[in-house]
Amino acid sequence: MKAKGLLVAVVLLAALGGAVYWSNKQQKEEAAKPPADAPPKILTLNEGDVTAVDIKRREGETTALKRGGSNNWSITAPQAFDTDRDAINQLLTALTSLSSEKVIEEKPADLAGFGLKTPAVQIVLSLKNGKTRTVSLGDEAPVGGATFTQVDGDARVFTISSTTRATIDKLAVDFRDKRLLKLDVTTLARLQLTLKGTTLEFSKNGRNEWAIVSPKPMRADGFEVDELARKLTDAKLDPLTTSDQKADLAKQFAASTPVATVTITDAAAAQKLEVRKNKENKFYARSSVVEGFHLISDEIGKALEKTPEDFRNKKLFSFGFTDPSRIDYKDAARQLNVSKAGDRWVANNKTMDSVGVQSLIDRLRDLSATKFPDSGFSTSEIEIGVTSQDGKVIEKVSISKAGDHYIARREGEPSLYELEAKSVTDLQKAASDVKEQPPAKGAGK
Structure with missing residues (x-):
């Protein structure tokens, strides 16, 4: 009895599993189907298979586009020009996946009423296999601005939106590369x-x-x-x-x-x-x-x-928005050597107040030339070294007084930088304000 009951349970489980499988499979197939009211596709092609596009007008120019080597397109008519790659890509995307708004007639008796007996525009796509596909654009529909459209090999008459028509119905000038310098x-x-x-x-x-x-x-x-x-x-x-x-x-x-x-x-x-x-x-x-x-x-x-x-780069230091890992500063009143240790700033094995160090970094970052003099540097009054980018970049700067302003020089460079007096005095004050971090409240009790 137990064996029989176990066999029945196995059969029921298998049947249930099969039902779930087919249910899931059916749901996936239904989900993959386009909605019942979805507008039918007019044309579906692989973009890579299109080798040329000719936009022929009943009245006016014919625009001829041709794919060349390295997937480069060119305009061959009415004149030879280089093309705008983005404009070509938009055209190909629209044509090779062309959707309609709706089907107007399945088997029209007379195409003249739609302007399709002698279409205003015919767009001919040449393919790698030697075949062609032609999209014909006729008159505008009486209401809504849509355009009557037909594709060779399909008797139906569709409408496409005014937006779709604007994307595919273009002149050579719309595809021309208009850049004066054709650079990457x-x-x-x-x-x-x-x-x-x-x-x-x-x-x-x-x-x-x-x-x-x-x-x-x-x-x-x-x-x-x-x-x-x-x-x-x-x-x-x-x-x-x-x-x-x-x-x-x-x-x-x-x-x-x-x-x-x-x-x-x-x-x-x-x-x-x-x-x-x-x-x-x-x-x-x-x-x-x-x-x-x-x-x-x-x-x-x-x-x-x-x-x-x-x-020219007017900034005296180039560490930008990334904070340095070490600062060496020396003037007549103060010598300071601070370096980053984890999330702390340390000098002489003492943790320094991070607010004061950050203020000094900001003043260093702000140092900027007002002009580039050819001379004027005399005796150095301030020496600064800044290490950044994980020790890969070390910038050393000397600053001297020159009348009512200062002149700076970067090590290894011939250029001189004239600095406003206020920016230098602000720097000196920031350096003097860097102090040891005070003990936390309650420490030592």
């Missing part, structure tokens, strides 16, 4: 900037930081250089310029005053941009990689209306 900002390696009669050459150092290498080695303001490079790579041409406008731009450039010349080198090649400004304060540019002369934005022009000093 992430791989910039060198930048040469000529302004105010001086040429500065910037290069990336071993820590991937910008440094000035010419006319002499100097520290660069990395943020300013990166911002300039970003703005330059954002400079765009106007693709709708007429021939008369092009001639006027050439005259304006020739008559304008030079502002700056920039040569930028990325992993591929060097490219140059010359910028000038006319009497009406409009900026014009000529690029080494794009034909003609171009009006550019005030933002880009003003980014170049600077002095060489604007691109």
Whole structure:
């Protein structure tokens, strides 16, 4: 009896398990199905299989796009141009997964009523296998702004939304690469900037930081250089310029005053941009990689209306927003040597008040040049050493008095930094205020 009961229990458990399995399987299959009211797909293709796209208009130009080597696309008609990669990607994504709003007719008797007998636009996709797929765009629907659409091999007439049409119904100008400098900002390696009669050459150092290498080695303001490079790579041409406008731009450039010349080198090649400004304060540019002369934005022009000093690092110390691990300070009134031990600051085996040390760090971080004099450093009155980045970087600075201000010098560098007197007196006060941490309340009782 026991064996029989055990056998029945096993059979029931197996049946229950099977029921649960099939129930879960059915639920997954149902979940994978599109909702009953989901708009039907018009076209589903693999983006990688598309080798060319031709946008043919009943009236107007035909735009021809072709995929080349290294997955690069180009415009081949109505004229040959490089393409905007993002614009191409948006087009391909929309076309290869094209959805409708709804089916209007399953088997239309006459396509003329939908504007599809002679479509306003036909988009032909060429595929790797030699076949093509054609999407035809007809008239707008009477209500809602949708467009009647049909795909070859499918008798049905669909509508697509105005947003979808705007994504796929484009002209060659919409796909054109409009950049005046065709650079990859992430791989910039060198930048040469000529302004105010001086040429500065910037290069990336071993820590991937910008440094000035010419006319002499100097520290660069990395943020300013990166911002300039970003703005330059954002400079765009106007693709709708007429021939008369092009001639006027050439005259304006020739008559304008030079502002700056920039040569930028990325992993591929060097490219140059010359910028000038006319009497009406409009900026014009000529690029080494794009034909003609171009009006550019005030933002880009003003980014170049600077002095060489604007691109130099004015901060005396470069530890930035990360706190150092050791500070050595010496002036006529105080010698201080503090180092980090875990979460404590220690000097002579004594725990120092962290608030006072942090105040000193802040004053060191704030030390910034008001100008870069060629001379003026005399006898050092303050000596400072700052260790940061886990001991990898040690910066040593000497500061001397020079009339109503101070002159600082970093060890191993020829540059001098003029400092305001207040910033130095604030530093001296912060150093004198660093004290031993007071005992905790109740300690020793």
